[in-house]
Amino acid sequence: MKLVIIEPLGVEKEKLLSMAQEALSGRMEIVYYDTRTTDTNELIQRGEDADVIVVSNLSLNGDVIRGCRNLKLLSVAFTGVDHIDMAACRERGITVCNCAGYSTCAVADLVFGLLISLYRNIIPCDSVCRREGTKDGLVGFELEGKTFGVIGTGAIGLRVAAIAQAFGCRVLAFSRTVKEIPGITYVELDTLLEESDIISLHVPLNDATRGMIGAEEIQKMKKSAVLINTARGPVTDANALSEALKAGRIAGACVDVFENEPPVAADHPLFSAPNTIVTPHIAFATREAMVKRAVTVFENVKLYLKGTPQNVM
Structure with missing residues (x-):
């Protein structure tokens, strides 16, 4: 059998191939x-x-x-799979596995890096x-004392x-699944x-979330609110967000994702x-996260070969 790593994964080639060989015990030809x-x-x-x-x-x-x-198998070194034609995979009977969890720490770190950068100028x-x-x-x-809204838990x-919560914020949440978590309402x-002073988006991109934060939703926010999007670009309406920022209807925005992968056109509405x-x-892109996801990628392949696939989408 043949495994093709079709693009770089952010780990040095020698280390990546060593990880693959160790996980798969030489059972596959590997092309990188x-x-x-x-x-x-x-x-x-x-x-x-x-x-x-x-x-x-x-x-x-x-x-x-x-x-x-x-x-037969796509092992996706990413959490979301909206860049994969899943209909074609289902048509062909191809199993698709993702790497849920590899970037949890990295993304959360960037949320607060962006927010503090904005809050403290x-x-x-x-x-x-x-x-x-x-x-001056x-x-x-x-x-401390701010109300922090999390969309998607x-x-x-x-x-x-x-x-x-560790920063002393009151935390509100909205999600399709309600969980019993101390300190979250x-x-x-x-x-x-x-009610939120800060709103951070953490939902996947699908028919239900595409454009979920548009002009109508932005109009409901406080004038002092900051919107953070490290989820997927199309979850927000970029034109509506830009217009709201220019009109002072909300106070600020931190954006890591766009309608397409970077490079993003210089005339993008949020750039002005x-x-x-x-x-x-870049939210997912830390050296530690790249190694974590490589481990999961090859574990996905290993378990698929054993007939016990994990992280199946």
């Missing part, structure tokens, strides 16, 4: 590509005789899925300090909620939007919005 391509024909050429393909956040459309004739403070300036006009805010959402979405920090989809 250390470059990314979005060309459909090239992706088909890379995976056409693979039994297993390992992919991160590279988009695999239906043509690629159907062109990989021997494909760290980026403009750095700039003004280098120009021999002072703190740059006095910030504390987290999976593993990442719950970790964010726990950190928010589940409320309806409108209540969360109306005030009080906004943007990052190029």
Whole structure:
């Protein structure tokens, strides 16, 4: 059998291949590509005789899925699978496994890194300090005593909620599944939007969540509210968010995800919005998280070969 790692996974090649060999005990031929391509024909050429393909956040459309004739398993080195044509996988009977949990700590870390950077004006403070300036006009805010709204309480959402509590925040949550978690009060979405000083999104992208934060929802937020999106770009309406920020209807935004993977066009509406920090989809990307997900990727393959697959989507 043949396993193709169709794009780099953020771990040094030698270490990655050693991890694969150790997990799979030499049961598969392993081919590794250390470059990314979005060309459909090239992706088909890379995976056409693979039994297993390992992919991160590279988009695999239906043509690629159907062109990989021997494909039986996609081990996705990512939490979400909205970049995979799942209909084509079901049509072909291909098993798809994800890497749930590998980036929980990394994403939660970035949520608070972005928020504190915005609350304490760290980026403009750095700039003004280098120009021999002072703190004038740059006095910030504390987290203690704020109401922190978490939309989506999976593993990442719950970790964010726990950190928010450690900062002394009151935590509200909205999720399709209500859990009994000390210190978290589940409320309806409108209540969360109306009462929260900070709103952090942690939902997958699907038909129910696409555009869930649009102009109508933003209108319900406090003028002092900050919106954080480290989930998926299309969960929010970027144009509506930009307009709200420019009009002062909300106080700020921290955005790590967009409608497409970076590079993002320079004329993106959020790039001209005030009080906004943007990052190029880096929430999941720590050295520790890359190793964690590689472990899970190959464990997914190992268990599939044993007939006991895990993390099946």
